[in-house]
Amino acid sequence: MATAPTATSTKGSLREDLTCAICCDLFREPVMLACMHHFCKTCISRYWRGTQGPVTCPQCRKEFRCRQFQTNYLVSAMVEKVRVTTSDAYIQNLEKQLEETLENHRLRREDHMNNIHRDEDKMDTIKRAGADLQAHIRGEFRALHQILLDEETYMLDHIRREQEEELEKVLRHLESVKAAVRELEENMSVLQQASVATENRVLTEFPQLRPLMLVDVAPEFDVNAFSSKYMAPLQYITWRKMFxxxxxxxxxxxxxxxxxxxxxxxxxxxxxxxxxxxxxxxxxxxxxxxxxxxxxxxxxxxxxxxxxxxxxxxxxxxxxxxxxxxxxxxxxxxxxxxxxxxxxxxxxxxxxxxxxxxxxxxxxxxxxxxxxxxxxxxxxxxxxxxxxxxxxxxxxxxxxxxxxxxxxxxxxxxxxxxxxxxxxxxxxxxxxxx
Missing domain, CATH: 2.60.120.920 (SPRY domain)
Known part of the structure; x- marks a missing residue:
């Protein structure tokens, strides 16, 4: 199965296409002969110097009666771009950008991971508080259970709904943080691949990254406020039924x-x-x-x-x-x-x-x-x-x-x-x- 050309092979092929067959270096003032082959202006002029009569193309040997060629500005521009993007200064700057961006992603990922740990701890706290409150409510209603069963069920359902609402808030934040981490990891993978490409001097531009998600501030959970509504004299609330x-x-x-x-x-x-x-x-x-x-x-x-x-x-x-x-x-x-x-x-x-x-x-x-x-x-x-x-x-x-x-x-x-x-x-x- 044929594989897609990599950035390295594509860049290598482009450099070969922009190399003069005479001096074996990137074109300098590239000119095009009638046969469509390109050479450095100086190289082809030197090659034809001293030749009497028709001249030939160094590559295909096609003869030309007159020594004519035309400057190819498009190829010249491409040569300059390849020359610039393979320079040491450009590679160093690109490597610096990649390193800084990768470090930024590492730091943001670490921050998100800390948020995940805090959210998970918060969820444990909510679950423990909910369990403790349920136990408290059951103990309060035990003495009045037969008469007050409906009231007990209502209170337990109410606290479960509040617990689920609090858990849902944290869960939504947890999922958004995890999604943000996944995006960061995808970008980090792209950046790491680009870092490898810079070693072969074939990366021409900064890689395209996925836009980063904005993660909302983690929802606060006040366990005392959550508990206070239920740490009450519950039996007295229904005192008219069983004073x-x-x-x-x-x-x-x-x-x-x-x-x-x-x-x-x-x-x-x-x-x-x-x-x-x-x-x-x-x-x-x-x-x-x-x-x-x-x-x-x-x-x-x-x-x-x-x-x-x-x-x-x-x-x-x-x-x-x-x-x-x-x-x-x-x-x-x-x-x-x-x-x-x-x-x-x-x-x-x-x-x-x-x-x-x-x-x-x-x-x-x-x-x-x-x-x-x-x-x-x-x-x-x-x-x-x-x-x-x-x-x-x-x-x-x-x-x-x-x-x-x-x-x-x-x-x-x-x-x-x-x-x-x-x-x-x-x-x-x-x-x-x-």
Whole structure:
């Protein structure tokens, strides 16, 4: 089977066609005789010098009565191109281009390979997170399985869809990176073949390469954000169906009167706290907040999972969350995890923020009138929910160590309207002493 001529053989044949049969070198001022053979002008003139009568072609021996030839500018141009493209300077420059381009492709391929490894690691993380969450959900629903089977199935399907969506994002990026690597490898093969051709001085132009694909930035995956929606008090979400079996059930909190700032009035049953226009007489103790309008719950937690709800109504400003037992109660300090507070805040009626440092502004679809707080002591997680639909508002994933107390600040509204209270919600209603 005949094979296609290589660049080397084609270049060699072209050089032979442009070689003078007299001096055996590339044509210089090539001229064409009537028989269509070409020679250097100087060579044919010297060959015919001293010849009497008709002259002949050095190749085919055809006789000519007159010594005539014509300059062939096309052949002359081809000779110059071959002469230039076989020069040492041209070959060196071409080799340099090939080397630089090949190195660029190597570096880009290495970068893409690193992206592939990162994507594969990310896919493993997503799969592990999905598996852990599925196990968590199954454990939460085990006690209520017979009644809540439909709800469990829905939640598992929902997380699987989200997991598949996250995997699909990474998979699409992975495939695009692999395609880019394949294109780079094809170009590298062409460049390597061209490098071989330069050794024989037969490469006349830079090889044609495939255009390189643009690879999008790898999609981000926040495992904490992915997990937070499901690391919730799932049994409480469906508490109306099986309230007594909830784990955790809602904690029946009461306000700690001894911790309340003098501007906070506590109801007799200790379930309502409201700002007061006048300072309330108080007894001195080391539990009371003296600089900030704060109050804690009587109940503290240092193990297990706990959930409680607070009615905030349409109050224009407030803070709530959890506070470490050892917080400074005599100074005015910023509410932040560094200072022992994990809180959610409202200002100006619709400006919600999480108590990070600096504050993390939240965009909520609506203004919740009841807030749910979920504390997981072992998991060091503090999460906030709109208690009406149990939508997650924010979750601290690096929560407190040691004992903490539910924390509340009704703030000083400074308005002429009657201040609205904080209300601790109990399900079902319980009889409280005091």
């Amino acid at each position: 007594k079996s909830l784990k955790p059930g809602p904690s029946p909190l009461t306000f700690d009167v001894d911790s309340a700032h003098p501007s906070i009035s506590i109801s007799r049953d200790k379930t309502m706290a409201v700002e007061s226009e006048h300072a309330i007489p108080y007894t001195e103790n080391n539990k009371r907040f003296l600089q900030c309008v704060n109050v804690l719950a009587e109940q503290g937690f240092q193990s297990g999972q706990h959930y409680w709800e607070v009615e905030v109504g349409s109050k224009p400003k407030w803070d709530l969350g959890v506070a470490s037992k050892a917080v400074d109660r005599c100074s005015r300090i910023k509410l932040s995890p560094e200072n022992g507070y994990w809180t959610l805040r409202l200002r100006n009626r619709n400006e919600y923020s999480a108590g990070t440092q600096p504050w993390t502004r939240l965009q909520l679809r609506s203004s919740p009138r009841r807030l749910g707080v979920f504390l997981d002591c072992e998991g060091r997680r503090v999460s906030f929910y709109d208690a009406d639909d149990m939508s997650l508002l924010y979750s601290f994933t690096n929560g407190p160590r040691g004992k903490v107390y539910p924390f509340f600040s009704p703030c000083i509204s400074g308005s002429s309207q009657k201040p609205q209270p904080f209300k601790l919600l109990h399900y079902p209603p319980v009889t409280l002493s005091g």
